[in-house]
Each structure stands twice: as C-alpha cells, then as structure tokens.
Amino acid sequence: MRRTALLMTVLLAAACGHGADDPTAAGQPSPTQAGSSAALSGSLRIQAAGGEGELKALQEVVAAFEAANPRLTVDFTGVAEQGDHLAKLTAGFAAGNAPDAFLLNYRRVGAFLERQVVDPVRTSGVDVADFYKAPVEAFSRGGTLQCLPQNASSSVVYVNETLFAKAGVPLPSADWTADDLLKTAGALAAKGVESIAFEPGTRTVAPFVWSAGGEYVDSTDRPTRITLGSPEARSALELLTQLQRSGFDARQRAAEDPQDAFGAGHVAMLVDSRRAVPGLRKAGVAFDVRPLPKGAAGSVSLLASDGWCVSKASKNLDAAHAFAAFTVGDGGGTVLAESGRSVPVSKALAQSPAFLAAHKAPETAQVFLDSIGTLRRLPNVANQNEAEGAADDLLEQYFAGKLPLAELVQEVDRATAAAYAG
Amino acid sequence: MTGYRAGLRWLLLPWLLGTLLLVVGPALITAGFAFTRYDALSPPQLAGFAVFRDLWSDVEFRRALVSTLVIVALAVPLRVGGGLLLALLLHRRRRLDAATRAAAYAPSVVPDVAIALVWLWVVNPVYGPIGLITSAFGAGIGAVLLDPAGARLTVVAISVLSLGEGFLVLLAARRELPQPLYDLARTEGAGVLTEFRLVTLPLLAPVLGLLTARDLVVSLQVVMVPTLLLTNGGPLGATKTLPLLAYERGFRELELGDGAAIALLLTLLTGLVVAVQFRLLRRWNRAVAT
Numbered sequence: 001m002r003r004t005a006l007l008m009t010v011l012l013a014a015a016c017g018h019g020a021d022d023p024t025a026a027g028q029p030s031p032t033q034a035g036s037s038a039a040l041s042g043s044l045r046i047q048a049a050g051g052e053g054e055l056k057a058l059q060e061v062v063a064a065f066e067a068a069n070p071r072l073t074v075d076f077t078g079v080a081e082q083g084d085h086l087a088k089l090t091a092g093f094a095a096g097n098a099p100d101a102f103l104l105n106y107r108r109v110g111a112f113l114e115r116q117v118v119d120p121v122r123t124s125g126v127d128v129a130d131f132y133k134a135p136v137e138a139f140s141r142g143g144t145l146q147c148l149p150q151n152a153s154s155s156v157v158y159v160n161e162t163l164f165a166k167a168g169v170p171l172p173s174a175d176w177t178a179d180d181l182l183k184t185a186g187a188l189a190a191k192g193v194e195s196i197a198f199e200p201g202t203r204t205v206a207p208f209v210w211s212a213g214g215e216y217v218d219s220t221d222r223p224t225r226i227t228l229g230s231p232e233a234r235s236a237l238e239l240l241t242q243l244q245r246s247g248f249d250a251r252q253r254a255a256e257d258p259q260d261a262f263g264a265g266h267v268a269m270l271v272d273s274r275r276a277v278p279g280l281r282k283a284g285v286a287f288d289v290r291p292l293p294k295g296a297a298g299s300v301s302l303l304a305s306d307g308w309c310v311s312k313a314s315k316n317l318d319a320a321h322a323f324a325a326f327t328v329g330d331g332g333g334t335v336l337a338e339s340g341r342s343v344p345v346s347k348a349l350a351q352s353p354a355f356l357a358a359h360k361a362p363e364t365a366q367v368f369l370d371s372i373g374t375l376r377r378l379p380n381v382a383n384q385n386e387a388e389g390a391a392d393d394l395l396e397q398y399f400a401g402k403l404p405l406a407e408l409v410q411e412v413d414r415a416t417a418a419a420y421a422g
Numbered sequence: 423m424t425g426y427r428a429g430l431r432w433l434l435l436p437w438l439l440g441t442l443l444l445v446v447g448p449a450l451i452t453a454g455f456a457f458t459r460y461d462a463l464s465p466p467q468l469a470g471f472a473v474f475r476d477l478w479s480d481v482e483f484r485r486a487l488v489s490t491l492v493i494v495a496l497a498v499p500l501r502v503g504g505g506l507l508l509a510l511l512l513h514r515r516r517r518l519d520a521a522t523r524a525a526a527y528a529p530s531v532v533p534d535v536a537i538a539l540v541w542l543w544v545v546n547p548v549y550g551p552i553g554l555i556t557s558a559f560g561a562g563i564g565a566v567l568l569d570p571a572g573a574r575l576t577v578v579a580i581s582v583l584s585l586g587e588g589f590l591v592l593l594a595a596r597r598e599l600p601q602p603l604y605d606l607a608r609t610e611g612a613g614v615l616t617e618f619r620l621v622t623l624p625l626l627a628p629v630l631g632l633l634t635a636r637d638l639v640v641s642l643q644v645v646m647v648p649t650l651l652l653t654n655g656g657p658l659g660a661t662k663t664l665p666l667l668a669y670e671r672g673f674r675e676l677e678l679g680d681g682a683a684i685a686l687l688l689t690l691l692t693g694l695v696v697a698v699q700f701r702l703l704r705r706w707n708r709a710v711a712t
Contacts, residue, residue, distance in 0.1 A: 087673035094462035115463035254565035255548035400568045
C-alpha cells in the first residue's frame with residue numbers, strides 16, 4: 001500500500017515536473033527584428049485551424065517563409081475544427097510540447113493569456129499603426145498587444161445574384177434596413193426561392209442585437225452573462241425568427257450546412273463572415289456581399305479576427321515572432337489576401353489589389369473594409385468559449401422551435417452566468 | 423513444462439511492459455490529477471476531495487451522469503441481447519449464413535469517423551433514407567439530432583450496430599453447447615422458448631455475464647468519437663456522456679483536473695456496476711443449480 005502511494009507520488013511529481021519549468025528560461029527576446037530573415041535557423045512548429053482554403057493559403061505562407069529563411073525548417077499542422085485545435089494545443093502545453101506559434105481567434109485566446117503562456121508580440125518591424133484598431137484591441141491585455149492579429153473580418157450578407165435575377169427581385173442597396181431585409185426575404189419566398197440562411201448562434205445573433213440597439217454581453221471587459229432579455233435583443237431574435245420562416249429553418253439546416261446551401265445555389269442570402277469566400281469561389285456561384293442591414297442603432301457588425309500567438313516556452317522565439325510578422329507583412333499577408341479568406345489587418349494591404357481584386361468575387365469587397373468602422377467585438381476572457389457554447393446550444397433549440405423566447409432568455413442568463421463564473 | 427511456462431512468461435513480457443507504460447502508468451497519473459486543479463498551462467494545485475464536491479454541485483456533470491446511465495441502460499441490453507439473438511439465429515452451418523455473419527460483424531470494423539458520416543446521412547431529414555421514405559408517405563422527419571430523445575436514440579443505435587465482437591463470442595459459445603441436451607429437451611416436448619429458458623440461457627449465462635460486464639465498459643467508448651462528430655454532446659447535453667465531458671473539460675476547457683476526476687469517477691462507477699452485476703449473476707446461478 002505504501003509502495004503504491006509512493007509510486008503514485010513519483011508519477012505525479014514526474015507528470016507535474018514540466019509545469020514547474022521556468023517559462024522564460026527557454027529564451028529571452030533578442031534584438032532580432034521581427035520579420036528579419038538574417039539569422040533565423042533551426043526548426044519551428046506552427047499550428048492553425050481553418051477550412052480547406054485557409055489551410056492551403058497558410059501552407060503557401062509557410063512555404064514562402066521557408067524560402068525566405070533557407071536555414072529554417074517549418075513544421076505546419078493544420079486542424080479542421082477549432083475544438084480539435086484547442087484540444088491539440090492543450091495536450092501540447094500539458095506535455096511541454098506546445099507549438100512555437102499558433103493561430104487563435106480572439107474569443108478563444110483569453111485562457112492562454114490569463115495563464116501567461118504567450119510571449120507578447122514583438123512589434124519592432126511590424127507597422128501596428130497601420131493596423132485596423134478593432135483587432136488590435138481584441139488581442140491586447142493591459143494596453144499591450146499579446147498576439148499579432150492576422151485579419152479583421154466582419155459579418156456581412158452574401159447575395160446570390162443568379163437567384164435574385166431569376167426571382168426578379170432587385171439586389172439590396174448598401175444602406176438597407178432590417179425592414180428592407182424582411183421585405184426582400186418575403187419577395188424571394190413569394191417567388192419560391194429560399195430567402196436566407198444563417199447559423200443559429202452567437203455569430204449571427206450578436207450583431208443583430210447590437211444593430212437593434214441592445215447589448216449581447218453585459219460587459220465586454222468583465223462579462224458576467226449573455227443578455228437576451230432586453231426589448232432590443234428580443235426584437236432582434238424575433239426578426240431572425242421571421243427571416244427563418246421564409247428561409248432555411250432548423251430542419252433544412254440539419255440537412256445542409258448554410259454555407260454549402262448558399263454555394264449550391266439553394267438559398268439566396270447568407271449571413272457569414274469573410275471565411276465563406278474561398279468556398280464560394282470554388283463552388284462557382286455568382287455572389288456579392290452587402291453590409292448587415294441597419295437597425296435602430298445603425299449597421300453594427302461582429303469582429304472576426306484570428307491572431308498569431310507565440311508560446312513563451314518556444315525554443316526558437318526569434319523565428320516564431322518573425323513568422324507571425326511575416327504573415328501580416330507584404331510576403332505572407334499578400335498570399336493570404338489573395339486567397340480570399342482574410343480581410344488583411346493592415347490597411348495598406350487591405351486597400352491593395354491583392355484584396356480588392358475586381359476580377360474575383362465578391363465584386364464589392366470594399367463592403368468588408370467599410371464594415372470595419374461598424375465593428376464591435378465579443379469579450380476575450382478565459383471562459384468566453386464556454387459561455388458562447390452554452391448560449392449557442394440554447395439558441396439552436398430556440399431557432400428549432402423547441403424553446404420559447406422567455407425560457408431562452410432565462411436559460412441563457414443562467415447557463416452563461418455559470419460559464420463566466422468558471 | 424517449467425521451461426515451456428517460463429517461455430510463455432517471456433512472451434507475455436512485452437504485453438505487460440506495454441500495459442504498464444501505456445495503461446497503468448497513465449491511469450495512476452490521471453488518478454493523481456483527479457485531486458488537483460490543473461489547467462495544463464500552469465503547475466497543478468492539490469485540491470483533494472474539493473474537486474469531487476464541486477463536480478457534484480455542477481449541473482453539467484449531473485446531466486452527463488444521467489445521460490450516461492440512460493444510454494448505458496438502453497445500449498447494453500440491446501447490444502448483448504442483439505448479439506445473442508444473432509448468434510442463435512446464425513449458429514447453424516447453412517448456405518448464406520457465412521455472408522450474414524460477416525454482415526452482422528462488419529459494422530464493428532468500420533472506423534468511427536466513417537460511422538459518424540454514415541449516420542449523419544441516415545438521419546438527414548431531407549436527403550437521408552429515413553427522411554426520403556417517410557416523405558414518400560407524406561410524413562417526413564424533423565431534425566433528429568436537434569431533439570434530445572432523437573439524438574440519444576441515434577447514439578444508442580450506433581452502439582448497438584457495433585455488436586460484432588459480442589456476437590462472435592456468443593456464436594462460438596452457442597456452437598460449443600452439447601447437442602444431446604437439446605435432443606433430450608425436445609424428447610421431453612420442450613418448445614423453442616422452453617429450450618432457450620432451460621438449456622441455452624443457463625449454459626450461456628457465464629458468457630453473457632462476461633459480455634455484459636465488458637459492454638458496460640466499452641459501450642460508452644465505442645460511441646464517443648461518433649457522438650463527438652455527430653452531436654458534440656448536444657442537444658442540451660442529451661448525448662454528453664461522462665467520457666465526452668471528461669474530454670471536453672480536459673482538452674477543450676483547460677480543466678485537466680476536472681477531466682481526470684470525471685475519468686476516475688467513471689472507472690469507479692463502472693467497477694461498482696460490474697461488481698453488482700456479478701453478484702446478481704452468482705446468486706442466479708446458485709438458484710438455477712438448486
């Protein structure tokens with residue numbers, strides 16, 4: 001018995017040992033300028049999650065970075081699902097084998113920042129002043145930029161030009177309102193066209209609540225709950241419910257992913273961020289984009305932004321920071337902008353032909369840049385992922401008609417308060 | 423003979439080493455982590471039984487415990503009963519039976535991801551076979567995976583279809599049962615049901631007991647990956663079983679201490695259920711013998 005206890009103690013101590021390592025011992029910031037390729041050598045492990053188009057673009061960026069740094073080998077791991085990406089990162093950190101740099105959405109980064117395992121980004125060599133403000137704020141803590149934002153996307157409405165033309169319904173204007181959206185959806189439905197599809201979760205609901213003049217979370221910096229009880233939030237939910245009646249309902253969403261349905265020409269409008277573009281280009285559908293319609297508080301969109309974080313325990317900090325800088329600079333940033341997946345975080349790159357290429361859909365890519373001025377963000381605290389997950393489960397039930405509005409409001413309040421409290 | 427036995431022990435050595443290194447060691451470490459607050463990013467902090475107290479007051483844990491018990495209560499009898507039924511139907515050597523046996527075993531060798539994809543299609547309300555057939559009769563189905571009961575039944579169905587290993591064991595066991603006993607029962611005028619109750623069931627009871635114990639352990643494991651891909655534990659936690667919650671807490675929510683505690687509780691719970699089951703089986707055996 002004593003021997004068993006001793007064995008357990010030894011094994012536990014061995015397993016805990018790595019955590020006691022001094023994270024700063026692995027390397028101190030060197031004066032090497034980020035992005036400089038002069039003295040980079042050794043190996044680098046990079047991990048990111050994304051769709052097929054995004055991962056392909058990132059592989060091209062890695063190849064370009066390797067070409068610019070011939071003495072450096074980069075091992076890139078692409079993961080399809082965000083959840084698996086997080087699981088792999090956690091396992092990596094637990095085993096003392098985390099990647100040198102990893103790409104994370106600002107809504108998922110909080111846990112890593114709070115545990116101080118991220119080496120704050122080195123801004124020398126990176127023109128952060130040229131970056132859009134919203135993503136920089138989203139990846140900052142205590143006034144310090146922690147991870148290097150790579151993109152600054154927003155939620156928009158994709159429109160299928162062919163289906164609109166077939167139904168004889170005019171394409172909406174850029175300054176349309178929520179009423180216009182309802183009328184457009186009704187006109188399309190009257191012609192037998194499925195009007196609109198959206199994901200029944202935070203990414204859709206939050207901007208509609210904000211546009212109606214409400215708050216989705218009680219505080220961006222110190223959130224305690226997701227709030228859907230205000231009249232504005234209720235009116236936003238009712239608007240989306242009405243839209244669902246003339247468009248994709250829960251049964252159709254269960255049969256076909258909204259983005260796939262739009263790409264296949266089964267639905268005329270889609271609420272999504274820039275991430276849909278590579279897939280829609282590949283599908284060959286004739287599409288364009290419009291900003292989210294104006295509500296009582298104007299048109300407000302949701303920031304979707306991923307950033308490169310560098311592990312404090314990286315044994316090649318210089319190269320990891322240089323890689324992060326490369327992805328937003330002229331080299332990597334241009335590749336990502338041309339892929340269609342990303343709205344560059346750098347204003348100069350966003351205004352360049354690489355992003356605004358007129359020959360590639362969407363024709364009015366400027367909509368993404370105009371929307372940046374209307375962006376709001378969700379919290380970047382440690383438990384944001386769990387709070388959103390809890391709210392999304394309930395919203396899915398609400399949009400499936402299985403949860404009345406009053407119950408949704410109560411349950412979201414209870415579940416997200418518990419999630420934020422940890 | 424001694425040399426032969428010593429040789430066997432040497433043959434066993436790699437397996438023992440592998441088990442110690444890959445199963446016993448990690449299990450002991452996990453048991454240790456169960457008493458800590460550990461987020462994988464910073465060193466674990468000893469918390470003792472407070473971890474378990476907190477889990478007990480955690481709504482999500484209680485919901486997962488209920489989901490686990492419901493799914494096990496449905497899946498295990500169906501898996502063992504289904505395996506037994508197939509074994510009894512297919513134990514005779516007849517034409518086409520080999521193909522039927524292969525068909526019964528086949529789902530057990532299909533990879534988890536493929537099973538999840540197949541079931542996504544099966545329960546697809548518009549393009550899936552059930553949706554198409556019911557629509558042809560003017561009925562149709564809704565979003566099965568958005569309904570807690572529908573999602574749970576889907577998980578149970580996935581578990582039941584992968585009953586191949588149990589079926590094979592029961593098939594072999596049934597073929598070993600002495601034919602004279604059946605001849606005697608028939609001479610005495612026993613029908614099929616009496617024959618099953620008085621001959622087959624008592625003789626197969628030890629195997630059935632072992633398979634039930636095994637199924638209590640594996641029925642949750644075989645559905646974990648398909649469930650993760652199909653429902654991700656939803657809707658509203660209806661398919662979030664304890665293994666899935668342990669994975670989610672440990673690797674998605676950076677609460678490895680909680681994940682380890684859930685794994686330890688699951689192990690203890692399984693052990694308890696298996697112990698109770700063996701006790702009942704022993705009592706039943708004694709009753710049959712007398």
